[in-house]
Amino acid sequence: MYYWFINSLSWVFPCFNISDDDNFGTLKKDSKQRRFSLLAIRLGGLIFYFCSYGYWRGQPEQINLHSKGFKLFYSLRLSKYGNLSDSEIERLKTNHATFLNAHPETDKRIVYKETLMYKLDELKEKKNKSFNKLLAYLAVFAFLIPLLIPPVLNFKDIFDKPLFMMLSYLTLSLYLVYFLINFATLFFESVKVKTYSRFSYRSIKESTVPEETFLNGLYIEYQLRNNESTNEVSFILNIEKYIRASLIASVLLISIHILFTFSEINPKNIGISDKSAQVLHLKLDESPRTLLNNQKDELQTIEDDLLKNRIKRILLIRSGTSSIENYIRIVNLIQSYNVNSIEIVEIIDKPHPLSQEGHLQIVIERR
Structure with missing residues (x-):
């Protein structure tokens, strides 16, 4: 409950923020790469920290992915999490080639090839499910628009209302715009076409060991697609947070709009019983x-x-x-x-x- 409260508070009140660099700002019980900041602003797949201090819990030599110490300005990018660098890909190729050389048996390689292709099909199915979930969130986003038209059209009238109601309306409106901008930014970033092909038919055709080249290509393809699938899940989870926050802000905003309307048409508030x-x-x-x-x-x-x-x-x-x-x-x-x-x-x-x-x-x- 404590960590849920801290994470929820960071969405509503961005000052004096405690977060986890290794989980893209989400604080968990076992978080090690923590960061305290005076101000944290989220913008889609980016988090900007101002006047922050990064520190670790655990052994320093095991934690060296993110910058520590005081930073006047620091940022995290969601798309950078889990990406395989060229050096890591070369290391995977070398290790896989060693594995294949240790197992030259044809029957084992056939089973291994079928297993890799099966895992690739699984990842493809997982990607389709993630995309369908993304479309569902887009439908929710489209559902919000007509509900928010009446409050937007009557926006100018809020300045004639009591101060508390006016401030509530303005605050919720700003939060809603902020959440929707973040949702749209993450959505368009998540549907960008990603290229990760590391081998081609020509490379197999011209290879002196085509079977090993093909298996190496399948293995690297599996690693890259698995990494891409992990990134998509991260995008979906963050989009889900902004959709939920947008729904809550929308319900509150529409409720205040109904309250405004009721206060306008309620005869008791209009004062028709006045002697004049x-x-x-x-x-x-x-x-x-x-x-x-x-x-x-x-x-x-x-x-x-x-x-x-x-x-x-x-x-x-x-x-x-x-x-x-x-x-x-x-x-x-x-x-x-x-x-x-x-x-x-x-x-x-x-x-x-x-x-x-x-x-x-x-x-x-x-x-």
């Missing part, structure tokens, strides 16, 4: 002439008060969705006199016994 409020009742199913004539004096008063900035807010509560033409006429009439840009809230209510279909309530809150 006036309520007009209109039947939208009447003809336009009758509709305007029946409330001519009241509408004229609203127009005058709008021009003189005497109105604080107007609430339009419409029952049902019928008679939309008359409703638009009323809205346009009010908007045409709204020269002082007062707040106009529009609500669509379900018809009920006290408010039939086509009924419009205009609630005017004066200053």
